[in-house]
Amino acid sequence: MSVFDLFWIFLIFSTMFPALQRRLLEEARTRLIRQIERRRGTRLITMIHRQETIGFFGLPISRYIDIEDSEQVLRAIRLTPPDMPIDLILHTPGGLVLAAEQIAQALVRHPAKVTVFIPHYAMSGGTLIALAADEIVMDENAVLGPVDPQLGQYPAASILKVVETKPLAHIEDHTLILADIARKAMAQVRSTVIELLTANGMEEERAAAIAEALSSGRWTHDYPISVREAQALGLPVRVGLPEEIYHLMEMFPQATPRRPSVEYIPMPYRHEGPGPRPTAGR
Incomplete structure (x- = not known):
């Protein structure tokens, strides 16, 4: 076998190996999703957006909630029997209001129980989707975010303040036109939040108070709403993600290989007490 033949074998292997890895990972995710569905008796849907996803000519491209996501989630809901509960795993920085509202409205109309799992964060449009759930299950360190509308790079509430x-x-x-749009956008989002919460049985007065807090610009748009704050607002939040959810999240790795900024030994530790204290040499 010549060096030229070895080169072609290496080239073919290096081309096919990443595709094979992706296929094996997809199959592993599918098996785990089916395992969770059988154990809980639900339809499991995942919507997981990595903040740094792929590189295109060296430029990072971020994923967010878009129309394609809403089309896929709505199709999954249509394929689910009315009496079957739905579990949705959310990990997203937010995205298009239209897409988030479509998903939220479809979830709130599903007759059976809807549970949203948040292992890390569901901001902006992700929070809007979570509000459609009968129950929001979060990691104790996970966060939600405000749903106040943004007009370009400016918060609607800040434009009105001017x-x-x-x-x-x-x-x-131009600013007056933006203010008119901002006023309408805030009213629309507030109305949507109230509609979602009351559809799941919450009193309108309580739902209006939550909508005011989340959509009025009380906080910056990236403000992290902790589990304790979400519960204090009156949202149906509890702590305690199934262990399988964490395993499933590990199967959605960063798309581009890069040097990790965080490293640790990926296994649970058991505390066995402190070791012997080091002593100074003599």
């Missing part, structure tokens, strides 16, 4: 505090004669027409 109009309220600055003389009208000194405000540009």
